[in-house]
Amino acid sequence: MMRKHEFLESFDLKGKIAIVLVPTERDAIKLCQGGKFEHFPAPDVLPFEEFPVSFNVRKRRIEVLWKLLKGEKVVVVTTLYSFTRKTISPNDLMSYTLKLRKGAHVEDPIHLLLLMGYERTYIVREGGEYAIRGEIVDLFPPIYKNPVRLDFFENEIEDIRFFDPMTQRTIEKSSEVTILPIREYISENHDADTLPGKYGSNSSLLEYLKDPSVIFVNKEDVFKEYVKIEREMKDILGFKYEEYKRLSSIPLSTFEKLFEKAEEIEYSFETREIYTLPSKKKEKTVPILDIEDIEVGELVVHKDHGIGIFQGIEKVESALGVREYFKIKYEDANLYVPVERLDRIHKYIGDSSEISINKLNDKRWKRTVKRVREDIERRIRELIELYLKRQEVRGLSL
Known part of the structure; x- marks a missing residue:
C-alpha cells in the first residue's frame, strides 16, 4: 500500500x-x-x-x-x-513586520514589541520574549533559531548580533534582522x-x-x-447556525445548542421518587440560561427529552438536601432539572400552535435530532x- x-x-x-x-x-x-x-x-x-x-x-x-x-x-x-x-491578513502581516538594519532609527521599540505580542522577561531564553538592559534590547523572533541582540545608541541601532540563549554569548553578527509579530491579531491594548x-x-x-x-x-x-x-465548537460556545430551512415543525435553531457530548445528572419522576442518571462531566456552577426569560406555560426544549411545558421552579428535598429544580411537564411524566443544568434547556422559538409535547425518552425526538444533525453535516x-x-x-x- x-x-x-x-x-x-x-x-x-x-x-x-x-x-x-x-x-x-x-x-x-x-x-x-x-x-x-x-x-x-x-x-x-x-x-x-x-x-x-x-x-x-x-x-x-x-x-x-x-x-x-x-x-x-x-x-x-x-x-x-x-x-x-x-x-x-497578508497586508497586516507585512505592515507589522520590521526589517531593521544597522544605523536604522527606531522610535519606541518597546511599544512595537508589545504590539506584536512579545513578552518582557529578565533574560531571553524562549521564543516570543524580549528583555531590556540599558540600551540593549534582546528578543527572540519566530523565524530564527536563536535570539537577536540589538545595541542602541539613543534611537539608532549600532549593532545586531545573534546569541546563544543558554550562555547569552554572541554567535554571529548581522547587518539586518527581520522581526515578525508572534500573534495573528494586533491590538493597541496588548491583550490580544x-x-x-x-x-x-x-x-x-x-x-x-x-x-x-x-x-x-x-x-x-x-x-x-x-x-x-x-x-463541538458550536456546542461549547453556544454559537448559532444561521439561514437553515426548517426540516420539520421544529426550527433548526432550537436544536443548535443541544448537540452536546456529555450526559449530565438529571432528575425525572412522576412521583416524589428521584432517579439519578450518571454524570460524565463536572457540574457547572453558573447556569447559561436566564430563568427570567422563561414564563410558566411556555414551551421549552431539553437536549435529551425534547419539547415540554415549563411549570416553574420548585424546591425538592432529597438525599442531596433541598435544591431548586426547573420543572418541565411532558406527556407521560414531569422532568425536574437542577438549576445548575439549565444550559441543557432552551426556549422554544417556533410556532407553537401545532406542536405536541414529547414523552420522556421519546424515540421520535431522538430520530428528529439525528435527522437534523445529518442535514447540518450535509449543508456544511x-x-x-x-x-x-x-x-x-x-x-x-x-
Whole structure:
C-alpha cells in the first residue's frame, strides 16, 4: 500500500505551491516529519477562550504565513478546520513586520514589541520574549533559531548580533534582522493573546495562496473531522447556525445548542421518587440560561427529552438536601432539572400552535435530532465545496 508521503511525492509539486488537506492534526504532524512539507497547525485553544495560544503553535503558523507571503514554493499540510480559520491578513502581516538594519532609527521599540505580542522577561531564553538592559534590547523572533541582540545608541541601532540563549554569548553578527509579530491579531491594548478567535479581518490561509493545487488525503475523513470539530465548537460556545430551512415543525435553531457530548445528572419522576442518571462531566456552577426569560406555560426544549411545558421552579428535598429544580411537564411524566443544568434547556422559538409535547425518552425526538444533525453535516459539506469552487482552487482527491 502506498504511504501518504509517497502518494504526495507522486505529484509533480516541484516549484509549485500546494495545500494538502488531511483529517487530523496527528495526520499532519506525521506527514511533515520528514521535513519536506510545512505543517500549518490549528490554534490550540477555542475562539475567545481566555488562554493564549502556545508559542510553538503561533511560531509555526507565522512561519508558514511568512513563507507564503514571500512567494516561496512550499507544500503546506493542514486540516480543513485550520485552513478555514481566520488569521492575520497578508497586508497586516507585512505592515507589522520590521526589517531593521544597522544605523536604522527606531522610535519606541518597546511599544512595537508589545504590539506584536512579545513578552518582557529578565533574560531571553524562549521564543516570543524580549528583555531590556540599558540600551540593549534582546528578543527572540519566530523565524530564527536563536535570539537577536540589538545595541542602541539613543534611537539608532549600532549593532545586531545573534546569541546563544543558554550562555547569552554572541554567535554571529548581522547587518539586518527581520522581526515578525508572534500573534495573528494586533491590538493597541496588548491583550490580544486572550482573544485568539478575534481578528482585524476575515482573512484565511487561502488569501496567501496564488493558484495553489489542493490535494485531499482521505477526502471523506477530512470533511467528517471538520464537521465534528465545527459541531463541538458550536456546542461549547453556544454559537448559532444561521439561514437553515426548517426540516420539520421544529426550527433548526432550537436544536443548535443541544448537540452536546456529555450526559449530565438529571432528575425525572412522576412521583416524589428521584432517579439519578450518571454524570460524565463536572457540574457547572453558573447556569447559561436566564430563568427570567422563561414564563410558566411556555414551551421549552431539553437536549435529551425534547419539547415540554415549563411549570416553574420548585424546591425538592432529597438525599442531596433541598435544591431548586426547573420543572418541565411532558406527556407521560414531569422532568425536574437542577438549576445548575439549565444550559441543557432552551426556549422554544417556533410556532407553537401545532406542536405536541414529547414523552420522556421519546424515540421520535431522538430520530428528529439525528435527522437534523445529518442535514447540518450535509449543508456544511456543500458550503465548504462551494467555498473552494469560488476560490477557483484545483482539487485532487485520493
